[in-house]
Structure formats: C-alpha cells, structure tokens
Amino acid sequence: MTAAAPEPKANMGQPVPRYDAHSKVTGRATYASDMPLANPAYAFLVTSAISKGRIDNFDLDDARGVRGVIDIVTHENAPKLKESKLFSNGGYAGTTIQPLKSPDIAHDGQIIAVVVAESYEAAREAANRVKVSYTVVTPSATFDSPGTTTAAAKGQNSQFKEDPKVGDFAKAFEAAEIQLTAAYGTPPQHHNPMELFTTSCAWIGDDLVIYEPSQYVHGLKNGVAEQLGIDADKVRVVNPYVGGGFGSRGSMTPRTAIIAAIAKRLNRPIKLVPTRDQGFTITTYRAETRHEIKLGASRDGKLVALRHEGAEVSSRPDAYCVGGTKTTTRLYACPNVDSLVSIVRADRNTPGFMRSPPEVPYLFALESAMDELAVKLDMDPVELRRINDTTTEPIEGKPYTSRSLMACFDEAAKAFGWSQRSPQPKSMAEGDWLIGYGCAATCYPTQMGPAAARVRLQRDGRTRVEIAGHEIGTGAYTVIAQTAAERLGVPLEKVAVFIGDSDLPPAPVAGGSNSTASTCSAVMMVCDQIRRRLFKAVMPDSLTDKAKETVGISQAPTTQAAKSDRPLDIEKAFDALGVSVVEEYGEWKPEGAPLDSFRAMHSGHVRLVGGHQMKDKIAYAFGAEFVEVRVNRFTHEIRCPRLVGAFAAGRIMNPRTARSQLMGGLIWGMSSALLEATEIDERNARYVNDNLADYLVPVNADVPGVEVILLSEQDDHINPAGAKGLGELANVGTNAAICNALYHATGQRIRKLPVRLENIEV
Numbered sequence: 001m002t003a004a005a006p007e008p009k010a011n012m013g014q015p016v017p018r019y020d021a022h023s024k025v026t027g028r029a030t031y032a033s034d035m036p037l038a039n040p041a042y043a044f045l046v047t048s049a050i051s052k053g054r055i056d057n058f059d060l061d062d063a064r065g066v067r068g069v070i071d072i073v074t075h076e077n078a079p080k081l082k083e084s085k086l087f088s089n090g091g092y093a094g095t096t097i098q099p100l101k102s103p104d105i106a107h108d109g110q111i112i113a114v115v116v117a118e119s120y121e122a123a124r125e126a127a128n129r130v131k132v133s134y135t136v137v138t139p140s141a142t143f144d145s146p147g148t149t150t151a152a153a154k155g156q157n158s159q160f161k162e163d164p165k166v167g168d169f170a171k172a173f174e175a176a177e178i179q180l181t182a183a184y185g186t187p188p189q190h191h192n193p194m195e196l197f198t199t200s201c202a203w204i205g206d207d208l209v210i211y212e213p214s215q216y217v218h219g220l221k222n223g224v225a226e227q228l229g230i231d232a233d234k235v236r237v238v239n240p241y242v243g244g245g246f247g248s249r250g251s252m253t254p255r256t257a258i259i260a261a262i263a264k265r266l267n268r269p270i271k272l273v274p275t276r277d278q279g280f281t282i283t284t285y286r287a288e289t290r291h292e293i294k295l296g297a298s299r300d301g302k303l304v305a306l307r308h309e310g311a312e313v314s315s316r317p318d319a320y321c322v323g324g325t326k327t328t329t330r331l332y333a334c335p336n337v338d339s340l341v342s343i344v345r346a347d348r349n350t351p352g353f354m355r356s357p358p359e360v361p362y363l364f365a366l367e368s369a370m371d372e373l374a375v376k377l378d379m380d381p382v383e384l385r386r387i388n389d390t391t392t393e394p395i396e397g398k399p400y401t402s403r404s405l406m407a408c409f410d411e412a413a414k415a416f417g418w419s420q421r422s423p424q425p426k427s428m429a430e431g432d433w434l435i436g437y438g439c440a441a442t443c444y445p446t447q448m449g450p451a452a453a454r455v456r457l458q459r460d461g462r463t464r465v466e467i468a469g470h471e472i473g474t475g476a477y478t479v480i481a482q483t484a485a486e487r488l489g490v491p492l493e494k495v496a497v498f499i500g501d502s503d504l505p506p507a508p509v510a511g512g513s514n515s516t517a518s519t520c521s522a523v524m525m526v527c528d529q530i531r532r533r534l535f536k537a538v539m540p541d542s543l544t545d546k547a548k549e550t551v552g553i554s555q556a557p558t559t560q561a562a563k564s565d566r567p568l569d570i571e572k573a574f575d576a577l578g579v580s581v582v583e584e585y586g587e588w589k590p591e592g593a594p595l596d597s598f599r600a601m602h603s604g605h606v607r608l609v610g611g612h613q614m615k616d617k618i619a620y621a622f623g624a625e626f627v628e629v630r631v632n633r634f635t636h637e638i639r640c641p642r643l644v645g646a647f648a649a650g651r652i653m654n655p656r657t658a659r660s661q662l663m664g665g666l667i668w669g670m671s672s673a674l675l676e677a678t679e680i681d682e683r684n685a686r687y688v689n690d691n692l693a694d695y696l697v698p699v700n701a702d703v704p705g706v707e708v709i710l711l712s713e714q715d716d717h718i719n720p721a722g723a724k725g726l727g728e729l730a731n732v733g734t735n736a737a738i739c740n741a742l743y744h745a746t747g748q749r750i751r752k753l754p755v756r757l758e759n760i761e762v
Contacts, residue, residue, distance in 0.1 A: 011712045011722070015656035016492060019477040020241070029241045032198045033273060035211040040200070041070055043259060043272040044123035046113035046130045047281060048105050051685035052139035052347045055103040055112060059131035063115065066129065068122035071266065073114045075100045079261035081227045086318050086350075087251035088159045092223025092604060094251035094284050095350035096317050100258060105134070106316060107349040108686040109281025111255060114262060116270060139347035139685035142188075142288060142313055150311070153341040156319035160341065164329040164395045167336030169294075173305035176296025180373050184293065184365040185752040186735075187677035188313070189286040190279070191354055192692060195243025197253065197279050201260040202269035208235045208260055213242040215250040215470050216509035217502040222604030223252035224260060232603070240500040242510075245472040247353030248283050250511045255282060277690040284352025285678065287313040287320075291365035295373050296336075301387040303334040310362060311342045315350040319343055324362025326612055327620075331366065331443060333390035347685050353511055355665075356728040359444060360672060360735070367440035367736035368751065371743070381439055381740065382409050382418065398618040401717035404648035405441060408624040411709050412646035413439070416626035425747035433630040433639075434762065436745025440733035445611025446619035446650070446724040448590035449508030450597040451522035456583040457530050459574045461490040469499040469519040470510035474727050475657030476519065482654060483520045483721070487527035490570075505585065506601045512608055513621075513725030516653055520721040522588040529584040534573035590719055610718070617717060621724040623647035625666065625734050629741040636760040640670050640702065640738065645730055646709035651722035655710055662708045662730040669734020671698045677754045 023029040060072050073079075078100035085091025099111035113130055117123035140147035153160050173179065193213075200211040208230075214220045217237040225232040242249060255272065263270040274282060289312050296305030308328050314320045325339035354360075374381040389406050392399050413419070421437045422428050428435040456464040465484045469476050477497045485492040498504060508518050574580060589597045590609050597607045612618050628642040643666045652658045675696035679688040689695045708730075715722055735753060743749050746762050 011714050012652040012710070013482055013654050015654060016478065016482065018475055018657065019481050019497065020471065031195055031241050031243050032200060032211045032213045032239050035200055035238070037200055037202055037269040037271060040269040040271045041116050041118065041266065042120040042123045043270050044115045044120070044127040045111050045274055045278055045282065046115065046127050047278055048108060048110040048112050049132065050105055050134050050136050051108040052137040053105050054135045055105065056133040056135055058113070062131065063126040063129040066117070066122055066126040068118035069115065069126045070118065071116045072126070072130070073100065073116070073262055074112065075102055078258070079265060081257050081261065082229050084223055084227055084252065086320065088157055088320055090158055090605065092219050092226065092252040094352050095254055095315065097254065097315065097350060099254050107281065107347055108684070109278065109349065111282060114258060116262060116266065120273070141680055141682040141685035142346055143290060143344060145346060145682060149345045150342050153319070153321045153323055153343045156343060157321050160321055160323035162326070163339045163341060164325055165338045166395050169305050169307050169336045169338035172336035173294055173296040173307070176304050177299050178297045178373070178376055180295040180369060180376060182293050182369050182372055182751060184291040184368060186289045186361040186364055187753055188288045188680065189354065189672065189676045190678050190695065191246040191248035191285065192695060192697070193244030193246060193248060196276065197274050197283055198272065199256050199259045200269065200271040201263040203264055206234055210235065210237045210256060210260065211239065212237065212256060213239050213245065213249050215242065215245045215472055215511055216604070217468050217470070217500065218506045219509060219604040220252050220256065221502040224257050227257035228260060237502040238500065240471065242470060242472040245510065246355045247357060247511055250353050250509050253283060276692060280678070280687050280690040281349050284350060286354035286357065287351035289361040291362065293365050293369040295369055297373060297377065299377070301377050301379050301384050303332055303388050305336045306334045307338040308366065309340045311344055313344050313346055313348060313351070315348050316345050318350040320351050322358035324358030327359055327443065327445065328362050328366040330393035330395055330612055330618065331441065332388040334388070334394050337394055355668065356444060356732045359732040363442070363733050364735045364753065367733050368739055371438070371736070371740040372749065380423070382413055385409065385441060393612065393618045398614070398616060401617050401619045402713055402715040403622060404711055404713050405622040405624070407711055408622055408646040408648055411711060412624040412626050412644050415707060415709060416644040418626060425744055432632055432634055434633055434745040436629045436631070436741035436743070437626065438629070438737045438739070438741025438744055439624065439626045440737035440740060442623040442625055442729055442733035443620045444513055444725065444729045444732060446517070446621060446718050447512040447514040447608045447610040448517045448521070448719050449514050449606060449608045450587065450589040450593055450601040451507040451518045452505035452585070452587040452601065453522040453526045454505050454583065454585045455484060455523065455526045455530060456581060457488060459570065459580045461494045461570060463488060463490055463495045464498065465495060465523055466498045466504045467507050467519055467522060468502055468504040469507040469515060471499060472510050474661055475654060476515060478657055479516050479653040480519055480523055483523045484527055487524050488530065508608065509606055513728045514608055517719045517721055517723045517725050520653060520723060521719045522586065524720050525588045526584050526586040529586055530582055533582060533584065534570070537576035538569065538573050619718050619724065621647070621649035621726055621729050623729055625737045627734070627737045627741050629738060629745055631742065631745045631760060631762065633762050636757040636762060638674055638755065638757060638760070640674065642705045643670060643703055644707045646711060647726060647729055648711040648713040649726040649729060650713055650715040650718060650724035652710055653721070653723055658710060658726055659708045661727050663706050665730025666706055666734055667698055667703050669731040670703055670738060672731065673735035673738035673753055674755055
C-alpha cells in the first residue's frame with residue numbers, strides 16, 4: 001500500500017499536504033477533551049442495566065460516601081429540559097428519548113444518573129457504587145422479536161417522503177424472460193470514532209460555552225438553547241478538530257443539555273468523558289436492515305422490472321429510517337420499478353446517520369442481486385451494468401448532470417486485471433486458497449447546503465477565512481485554504497482558516513458529503529466579492545462586461561474552471577482604495593434551495609438539496625469497485641489481498657486528501673462485509689460486543705493492497721466549486737463486491753452480513 005500523492009489531472013486541484021498535518025502529528029491540534037477549563041468538576045454517567053421497564057428506586061448512600069462527590073443527579077432532582085424534535089423530522093435531536101426525565105427505561109444503556117465529583121476517578125468510583133432497583137419488562141430486540149410493530153416508512157419521517165415507483169412492475173416481472181428473487185440482510189453497526197463522546201460546559205455569566213466534538217456546531221448551539229429555554233446567542237460551541245464522526249456527531253446528543261444545566265446549577269465548569277461502551281447506547285448507530293430484491297430481465301440482459309423492499313429497525317418513539325430505495329430504484333435503466341420501505345419498532349436506542357447511511361445497506365442488496373442476475377444470464381457482471389447504464393433516471397426521467405459510471409468500471413477493470421478472470425466459480429486457485437474476483441457499482445448523491453463565509457485580505461497577501469465548517473478528519477481546512485488561495489491568487493501558506501466555532505458564519509452539517517461543495521462554494525463567492533471590489537478600484541467604470549468577465553469581476557456566478565486568468569495587482573488595488581485590509585461577508589445557497597434557506601441556516605436547521613431532489617436534474621457521484629478474495633479450502637479463512645476503486649466526483653479539490661478518504665472508504669466497505677457487526681443478546685435487547693476488543697475493525701494486514709483511481713470529471717450543473725462530494729462514496733458497494741467475489745471463489749452465495757469463516761461451506 002503506497003502513500004504517494006497522485007499527480008494532478010485536468011479539473012483537479014493541487015495535491016498539497018494537509019493544512020493541519022503539522023498540528024496533528026505534533027499534538028498541537030486541540031480536541032474537545034483538550035480544552036482547558038478553570039477548576040472543573042468531572043461527570044460520569046450511570047446507564048441502565050435493563051432495556052425496558054421502570055426504575056423503582058436508587059440507593060445512593062454508598063456512592064455519596066466516596067470522597068470528592070459533589071452531586072448525583074437522577075430523574076428525581078434533574079433540571080427540567082424542554083422537548084426537541086428529531087433531527088430527521090426537522091428538529092435538532094438525534095433521539096427524542098430524553099434521559100433523566102422520568103423513571104421509565106426505553107432501551108439498554110439509557111442515561112439514568114450523572115455523578116459529579118472533584119476528580120474523574122472519584123466520579124467513576126461513585127458511579128460504580130450507585131445501586132438501582134428496577135421493574136423489568138421483556139423487551140423486543142430486533143426483527144422477528146415478539147412485541148415489535150411494523151409500518152410503512154412513508155409519512156412517518158419527513159426525510160423519507162416517497163416509495164419510488166414507475167410503470168407496472170407486477171405485470172412486467174411476471175412476463176420477464178429471466179426472473180430473480182433474493183433476500184439480503186445487514187447487521188447493526190456502530191461508529192466507534194477515535195475521539196470519545198466528550199462534553200464540557202462552562203458558563204460565563206449567562207453565556208454558555210460548549211466544547212464538544214460536533215459535525216454541526218450551529219445545530220448543536222440552537223438545539224441546546226432550545227432545550228435550556230435560552231436565546232441561541234447565549235450559546236457557543238467550539239471544536240476546531242473532531243476525532244472522527246461518521247455521522248455519530250451530526251445531531252444534538254441527549255447528554256449535552258443535561259451537562260450544561262448541571263454546570264449552571266453548580267456554577268462550575270463540568271467535563272464529561274463517557275466510556276467506549278457507553279458510546280454504544282448514548283449515541284446513534286447504523287440499524288440492521290432486511291431486503292427483498294426482485295429483478296426481471298430479457299435474455300439480452302436488459303432490466304424490465306425491479307422491486308426493492310427494505311425494512312429497518314428503529315426505536316419505539318422515533319421513526320428514523322434511511323430509505324435507500326430512493327437511490328437503488330434510480331441507478332439503472334428500468335421501465336417498471338416498485339419499492340417499499342418499512343420501519344420495525346423495537347426497544348432499542350434510536351439509530352442515526354452512519355457513513356453513507358442509505359447506500360451501504362441498500363446497495364449491498366441491489367449490487368449482490370445484479371451479480372446473481374449476471375450468473376443467471378451467463379453474462380459478465382460488468383457488461384450487465386453496461387447494458388443497463390443510463391443518462392436519465394427511470395422514476396421521473398431526469399437527466400444526470402454527469403454520469404461516469406462505466407468510465408469508472410473500464411478504468412478499474414483494467415487496473416485490476418478483470419480480463420484475467422475465469423468466470424466459473426471455484427475455477428481459480430493457488431495452493432490451498434480458492435481465489436474469487438468480484439465487482440460492484442458505487443454511487444452517492446451530490447448534496448449541498450446554504451453556507452456563509454467571511455474573508456479578510458491584507459495588503460501583504462495574508463488572508464483569513466472564517467466559516468463554521470467542521471474538520472472531521474477529511475481535510476476541510478486544506479480544501480478551504482486552497483479555494484481561497486486559488487481564487488485570490490495568494491500563496492497558500494498565507495491563508496489562515498478558522499472553522500469549528502459557532503461564533504463564525506454558519507455552514508451546514510458535515511454529513512451527506514456536502515461540506516466541500518457547500519463551504520468552498522461560499523468561500524469562492526466571497527473571494528469573488530473581494531476581487532470585484534479590488535478590480536473596481538483600479539479599473540474604469542466604462543470597462544465592458546466582457547472585460548470584466550476576463551478579470552473575474554462579473555456579477556454572474558463563476559465556476560472554479562472559469563477562474564480569472566488575469567493576476568490581481570494587490571498593491572495597486574489597495575493603494576487605489578486607500579486601505580490596507582479588505583473584508584467581505586457573503587451567504588451562498590445552491591440552486592433549488594428553499595426560500596427560508598438563510599433563515600434556517602442561522603437557526604441550525606438543515607436545508608440540503610441535490611441528488612434526486614433537484615427540480616429538473618439528478619446529481620450523483622459514481623464509482624466502480626473490484627476486489628480479490630481468497631478462501632482457504634480447509635480452514636475457511638477469508639482474506640482480501642486487493643481492493644481497487646475508480647471514482648468520478650466532479651472537480652477533485654485536492655487529490656491527496658480525496659485519495660485518503662476513498663482509501664479509507666474502501667477499507668471500511670471491506671470491513672462491513674467481513675468484520676463489523678454489533679451483536680445483540682435478543683433475550684435482553686442488549687449489545688454484547690460494546691468495545692474495540694470484540695467489535696471487529698480492520699488493520700493494515702487485513703488489506704495489503706488498496707488502489708484508488710481518480711477520474712477527471714467536469715460537471716458545470718451542480719455548484720460553483722464543481723465538486724460532487726466523495727467522503728461517503730467509496731464504502732458503498734464494497735460489501736456486495738466482496739460477497740460477489742466469495743461466490744466466484746466458492747460457488748456459495750451469501751446474502752447476510754457479515755461473512756465469517758463459519759459461514760463458508762466449501
């Protein structure tokens with residue numbers, strides 16, 4: 001596995017090193033847990049030992065006897081908080097299950113008490129001495145558990161408004177020459193970011209400062225203010241760096257307002273650092289899913305009918321679902337499509353966003369089924385996808401703004417050596433190892449949200465960029481700095497970027513792969529405002545519109561590709577203005593954004609647009625993934641020596657950081673196929689492997705070779721930056737490619753994840 005930065009191609013930015021590389025490797029980067037507090041108290045959580053029932057009483061005498069204990073907060077003496085709606089229903093909260101509100105228990109690991117002490121050690125010791133008596137009710141754990149309820153997702157969740165369909169699926173499927181029906185399943189999975197779910201709260205008079213790893217500082221700020229019943233201007237959220245998020249930090253947590261309220265009552269800063277196992281229940285996760293795919297095709301491989309039925313687990317009070325059929329029903333050309341998504345309510349904590357939330361489980365089913373169909377047709381799986389490639393999606397007939405799916409397949413297949421594949425299962429081997437090749441498509445919707453930025457340019461070229469984006473490890477500092485440097489024509493080393501602070505101009509949630517497209521588009525717009533202001537100072541008013549365009553001062557929006565070729569003489573412009581500093585603020589919103597976008601942006605509400613939701617177009621990034629697996633015919637060990645992915649995602653702002661994201665995604669996709677699963681004790685609806693010793697994640701030795709190919713793609717229909725977003729692209733489809741390769745190696749079709757050696761029958 002090499003780490004060399006790729007050479008830049010057409011429509012790609014420079015592969016400059018990360019802006020924050022030195023800070024991170026030297027330990028100077030500050031995370032939420034690193035923030036210094038004046039004379040803090042330390043909090044430790046007590047969580048429920050049952051999954052459903054009621055707290056009868058607490059015995060706190062032993063806990064209160066621990067030296068240094070300041071307070072123990074339960075539902076009996078907790079500060080009262082206001083309700084907040086679920087994030088996916090237009091609110092702020094990741095769950096509406098509010099801890100310390102009543103004695104009722106809704107899921108395992110629910111927060112039932114907070115111990116506050118002079119030291120972390122004292123708080124932990126006291127928390128372990130809290131004794132709780134319960135009345136236990138038998139919980140419903142997951143699919144097929146007694147007591148669960150099932151209902152169609154449509155109408156229950158504001159983010160899932162349709163079951164896409166077109167034509168007459170039933171009639172077309174019945175008449176199809178080739179038919180396939182198959183069922184698939186994916187397990188629950190947890191994010192497990194490196195940084196724990198820390199919250200520190202400090203009051204300065206009536207103003208609250210929160211240090212917490214967040215993927216949406218403006219959402220957290222407004223959500224906590226709503227729960228506390230105070231003005232949002234009184235709350236500030238600070239987190240310059242986030243130690244991984246993967247969706248787990250996108251919405252307001254159930255702990256933050258509690259810690260803030262306790263800090264207010266005690267008139268003292270409080271720091272909470274939950275344990276790794278508590279992170280499995282006090283935040284969200286990827287819920288388990290089930291799928292039934294029906295495909296009908298003609299003998300030449302053309303799809304004539306497609307139905308995707310999916311089911312997802314959620315909590316009792318929250319109808320959270322991801323509904324990936326909005327993607328799977330639009331990926332290939334098919335005249336007759338049907339779909340249905342259902343929600344199964346169980347006694348579990350509410351699921352939430354996890355990297356590529358809809359596409360990872362839903363494309364596993366579709367791309368596995370496409371491989372099964374190729375076998376039925378005795379057709380190469382790549383050719384089957386080529387036959388069903390399309391420039392318009394089938395549900396509404398919208399054209400793709402750009403679609404390089406088959407170009408990705410061609411590039412990846414060539415690099416992988418797909419032509420050397422013997423198509424018959426079990427026909428390739430080396431010694432005791434059966435060898436299998438598999439492939440799958442990947443895609444992810446191009447999404448954008450309103451964003452604001454402030455840019456300050458000094459006479460000497462030093463530039464300050466302020467935007468409340470988020471550095472979750474993907475390179476946000478770097479691409480924002482590059483955008484400003486390129487647009488203003490200043491050296492990159494003179495650009496300072498400030499993000500991760502709710503006092504800065506608002507940006508959208510760092511989720512849905514929208515951050516680069518949104519923040520860079522806003523920064524570009526503000527830099528253009530500065531350019532226009534400077535050029536206007538040195539150019540006559542009579543300058544023609546054509547000439548203005550050539551120097552980048554046209555009022556029309558400009559794409560990155562159309563950036564001015566004419567250098568800006570900063571010294572001359574500043575002399576003409578008679579100043580040494582120029583500062584501009586601006587608010588950008590994507591085409592098709594709602595009228596209330598800017599108001600929503602400031603109030604911490606999400607207004608993402610794009611993907612299939614565009615008025616007359618559809619925008620997706622695409623890719624193709626090829627894998628090699630090896631299965632030992634005697635021990636049934638599974639190895640994955642090679643992953644190759646080719647990806648097209650509009651303008652690649654920085655090939656170096658993009659390659660790192662895509663490499664990590666490929667590895668995580670392999671992990672979702674072979675390693676990751678949160679095991680549930682179905683008798684008690686409890687997570688069993690709630691630690692990094694038993695929850696399996698890959699290490700370097702699990703994937704010796706990973707190759708990422710970046711395709712140059714021009715898309716002038718999406719946003720000024722021309723970027724589609726790729727952070728959630730590469731881990732989609734990999735799980736299907738792995739299972740397709742396992743079939744090729746063993747002749748055994750496995751439709752339920754994860755695949756472990758005990759599942760192999762050779």
